[in-house]
Amino acid sequence: MPTYDYRCDQHGDFEQTNRMVDHAKGTCPTCGETCRQVVKAVAKHGLDLEAMSRCGMPGAFETVGDRITKRHRSVPQAHKPVSRH
Numbered sequence: 001m002p003t004y005d006y007r008c009d010q011h012g013d014f015e016q017t018n019r020m021v022d023h024a025k026g027t028c029p030t031c032g033e034t035c036r037q038v039v040k041a042v043a044k045h046g047l048d049l050e051a052m053s054r055c056g057m058p059g060a061f062e063t064v065g066d067r068i069t070k071r072h073r074s075v076p077q078a079h080k081p082v083s084r085h
Helices: 049-054 060-074
Strands: 003-008 012-017 025-027 034-038
Antiparallel strands (some): 003 034, 025 034
């Protein structure tokens, strides 16, 4: 099973081995509360945080959300209707 990073509001960050289908939530080893997954580090080869953010991966938007928003606002995306004669 893979290891994921989680964040407890009271006790901070921790790692936990979890099934892939249960990756979104972990259990704090100190207080037993359900905690959300966070993306703390990006592997050199392979993780596309922007794609993970678009599909709703917890923690990914916090990592790249501001950068994506700024980029979309800075690029004018004018729509030109196609004329069909």
